[in-house]
Amino acid sequence: MYKVLYAAFEAVPFIKSGGLADVAFSLPKALRQIGIDVRVVIPKYLQIPQEFKKEMTFLKSFNVKVGWRNQYCGIEYLEYDGIPFYFVDNEYYFKRDGGYNSYYDDGERYSFFCRAVLEMIENLNFKPNIIHCNDWHTGMISPLLNIQYRNNHQYSNIKTAFTIHNLKYQGVFPKEILGDLLNLRMEYYHPDALEFFGGISFIKGGIKYSDIVTTVSKTYADEIQYKYFGENLDGLIRARRNDLYGIVNGIDYDLYNPEKDEHIFLEYNSDCYERKQENKIDIQRLLNLPERKDVPLIGIVSRLAHMKGLDLILHVLDELLEENIQIVILGTGEAYFEGKLREYQHKYPQKISTQILFDESLAHKIYAASDMFVMPSKFEPCGLSQLIALRYGTLPIVRETGGLKDTVIPYNEYTGKGNGFSFTNYNAHDMLYTIKRALGFYEDKNTWKKIVSNAMNGDYSWRRSAEAYKGLYEKLCS
Numbered sequence: 001m002y003k004v005l006y007a008a009f010e011a012v013p014f015i016k017s018g019g020l021a022d023v024a025f026s027l028p029k030a031l032r033q034i035g036i037d038v039r040v041v042i043p044k045y046l047q048i049p050q051e052f053k054k055e056m057t058f059l060k061s062f063n064v065k066v067g068w069r070n071q072y073c074g075i076e077y078l079e080y081d082g083i084p085f086y087f088v089d090n091e092y093y094f095k096r097d098g099g100y101n102s103y104y105d106d107g108e109r110y111s112f113f114c115r116a117v118l119e120m121i122e123n124l125n126f127k128p129n130i131i132h133c134n135d136w137h138t139g140m141i142s143p144l145l146n147i148q149y150r151n152n153h154q155y156s157n158i159k160t161a162f163t164i165h166n167l168k169y170q171g172v173f174p175k176e177i178l179g180d181l182l183n184l185r186m187e188y189y190h191p192d193a194l195e196f197f198g199g200i201s202f203i204k205g206g207i208k209y210s211d212i213v214t215t216v217s218k219t220y221a222d223e224i225q226y227k228y229f230g231e232n233l234d235g236l237i238r239a240r241r242n243d244l245y246g247i248v249n250g251i252d253y254d255l256y257n258p259e260k261d262e263h264i265f266l267e268y269n270s271d272c273y274e275r276k277q278e279n280k281i282d283i284q285r286l287l288n289l290p291e292r293k294d295v296p297l298i299g300i301v302s303r304l305a306h307m308k309g310l311d312l313i314l315h316v317l318d319e320l321l322e323e324n325i326q327i328v329i330l331g332t333g334e335a336y337f338e339g340k341l342r343e344y345q346h347k348y349p350q351k352i353s354t355q356i357l358f359d360e361s362l363a364h365k366i367y368a369a370s371d372m373f374v375m376p377s378k379f380e381p382c383g384l385s386q387l388i389a390l391r392y393g394t395l396p397i398v399r400e401t402g403g404l405k406d407t408v409i410p411y412n413e414y415t416g417k418g419n420g421f422s423f424t425n426y427n428a429h430d431m432l433y434t435i436k437r438a439l440g441f442y443e444d445k446n447t448w449k450k451i452v453s454n455a456m457n458g459d460y461s462w463r464r465s466a467e468a469y470k471g472l473y474e475k476l477c478s
Contacts, residue, residue: 304333
C-alpha cells in the first residue's frame with residue numbers, strides 16, 4: 001500500500017478560504033477508499049473550531065530551524081471521517097486573530113510549515129512514499145527535501161508531487177529569505193533555481209523541484225503553458241510538460257446530493273423534476289421575489305471579482321433583466337462589484353436578489369432552486385460550482401476555459417447530448433447570446449428536462465480522479 005502525506009494550508013471541515021480546502025478533504029477520502037494510505041497535514045490555526053481542538057491528540061514536539069531561529073513545533077492528530085489529520089502547532093505563527101492567511105510574515109510562517117512537514121517524518125511512525133504538496137504554501141517542501149534531506153536514509157526514497165490549484169497566487173518574497181528563513185545558499189538565487197523577478201517564488205520551487213506536477217483540469221494544464229495564463233512561469237511549465245498532468249477535481253457526493261441534502265427545502269432526484277421546482281418557490285419566498293414557478297431563475301454563487309467574470313455580467317445586466325427572468329446572487333468580493341450589485345437590487349427589486357455574504361446553507365438552496373447557473377470566468381483552473389450545479393440539475397452557462405471547458409458539454413439540439421451551455425470569447429454579448437439561447441430551450445419543457453437529466457446523471461464524483469492520482473503514485477514509485 002502506498003503511503004502519501006498530503007500537505008496543504010487548509011482543509012475542511014477545519015478551516016476554509018477557497019476550493020483547496022474542499023479538495024484537501026475530499027480527494028484523500030476518495031483515495032483511502034481505493035486503498036491508498038493518505039494522511040493530511042495542515043497548520044493548527046486559531047480559527048479551527050474548539051470542538052475539533054478538544055478531540056486532538058498530542059503526538060510529539062521538536063524544534064524546527066527557520067534560518068537562525070529555533071522554533072517549537074508540536075504535532076497533534078485527529079481522525080475525521082476516516083481520514084488521519086496531522087496539525088502543525090506553533091502559536092507564534094498560527095495563533096492569530098482575524099483571517100488565518102495573508103500576513104506580512106507569510107514567508108516566514110510557511111517556511112516554518114514546509115520544514116516542519118519534513119521534520120515530522122523523522123519524528124513520527126508514518127513514513128510516506130510520497131509527499132503530495134498543494135499550492136505555494138507548501139512549495140518549498142520539494143526544494144528543501146532535494147537540497148538538504150536526501151542524504152538522510154529516511155528521506156532518500158521519498159517522491160514528491162506538486163499540485164497547482166491556481167497559478168496566480170505564487171508566494172513571492174524578497175531574496176533575503178533564502179538564508180534568513182530557508183537556510184539555503186545564494187547559489188539558489190538563480191533563474192534555473194528559485195529566483196523569480198528579483199525575489200524568491202515558493203510556487204516556482206514546487207514546480208521546479210517536484211518529481212511530478214499536476215493541476216486541476218486538463219485544459220488548465222494546457223493553458224498555463226502559454227503566456228496569457230502562465231503568470232510568468234509558462235517557460236518553466238513548458239520545460240516540465242512531460243511531467244505535467246491535468247486531473248479534473250470532483251465533488252464529495254456525501255456533501256452534495258440533492259436526494260439527501262439537509263440544507264435544501266425539498267429533496268429530489270432526476271426522476272422528480274417537479275420537486276426541484278418547489279425549491280424555486282421556497283427560495284423566492286425566502287428572498288422576497290415574486291413566487292412564480294414558470295419564471296427561469298438564474299443563480300450565481302461566486303467570489304465577486306474580475307477573475308470570475310463579474311464585469312461581463314454588469315456590462316449586460318440591464319439588457320438581461322429585460323428578459324422574463326429572476327436572478328439570485330450570493331457572494332462577497334471586490335467593493336465595486338458588491339456596490340453595483342446592491343444598486344441593481346434596488347433598481348429591480350422584483351427581478352434580482354443580491355446577498356453579499358458567505359452562507360453555505362443558502363448556497364445549497366440556490367444550487368437546488370435555480371434553473372441555470374452563470375459562471376463566465378476569465379480563467380478557472382477547475383471550478384467546483386459548475387460541478388455542484390450539474391449535480392443539482394441546474395444547467396451551467398460558462399465560458400470555455402480551464403475546468404469549465406472540461407466538465408460542461410454544450411447542449412446539441414441535433415444529437416440531444418450535452419449538460420449545459422458555453423461560449424468561447426471573453427465577451428459580454430457572447431455571454432448574453434448564450435444565456436438567451438438557454439432561455440429559448442427553457443420554454444420547451446421536454447427538451448429542458450432532457451438536458452437536466454443529462455446533467456444530473458453525469459459522474460462528477462472523485463472516483464475517476466482518485467484512480468488517476470493512484471496511477472500517478474504508482475508511476476512515481478515504480
